[in-house]
Amino acid sequence: MSESNDCLFCRIIAGEIPSTKVYEDDTTYAFADINPKAKVHVLVVPRAHYANVAELAAKDPAELAHIVKVAQSIADEKFHGAYRLVFNTGLDAGQTVFHVHAHVLTGEVLDE
Ligand code: 5GP
Ligand code: ZN
Numbered sequence: 001m002s003e004s005n006d007c008l009f010c011r012i013i014a015g016e017i018p019s020t021k022v023y024e025d026d027t028t029y030a031f032a033d034i035n036p037k038a039k040v041h042v043l044v045v046p047r048a049h050y051a052n053v054a055e056l057a058a059k060d061p062a063e064l065a066h067i068v069k070v071a072q073s074i075a076d077e078k079f080h081g082a083y084r085l086v087f088n089t090g091l092d093a094g095q096t097v098f099h100v101h102a103h104v105l106t107g108e109v110l111d112e
Helices: 008-013 053-059 061-079
Strands: 021-024 028-032 040-046 084-086 102-106
Touching: 008 028, 008 040, 021 040, 021 061, 028 061, 040 061, 053 061, 061 102
Parallel strands: none
Antiparallel strands: 021 028, 028 040, 040 102, 084 102
């Protein structure tokens, strides 16, 4: 089975599983988290498959910087540029989907 058949977020990016699109461009896709932890909870992912943020940073640092810019622009639009950016990395840190994704939490004042 190919990576894209195997990986939930590759399937979402391919449109095989529905999602609520927030933003897209040639390299990046952003969609609403199905179980939001803030008023606005968006997942920003590279279209290419990397398991986690460390692998993305090593193999395509420009895409990692681009994901930060996309997060910033979502927060600029939704909540005067304030946001929390989280990359859970590893099972023991709560990573459940092994296609790197930035959690962008915004839209309201966040607890610490
Ligand atoms: P992780 O725990 O790996 O850091 O984050 C995975 C995130 O993906 C979770 O916040 C979870 O709610 C979200 N998620 C899991 N399955 C789906 C899905 O099918 N659609 C969407 N939009 N989000 C999902
Ligand atoms: Zn994937």
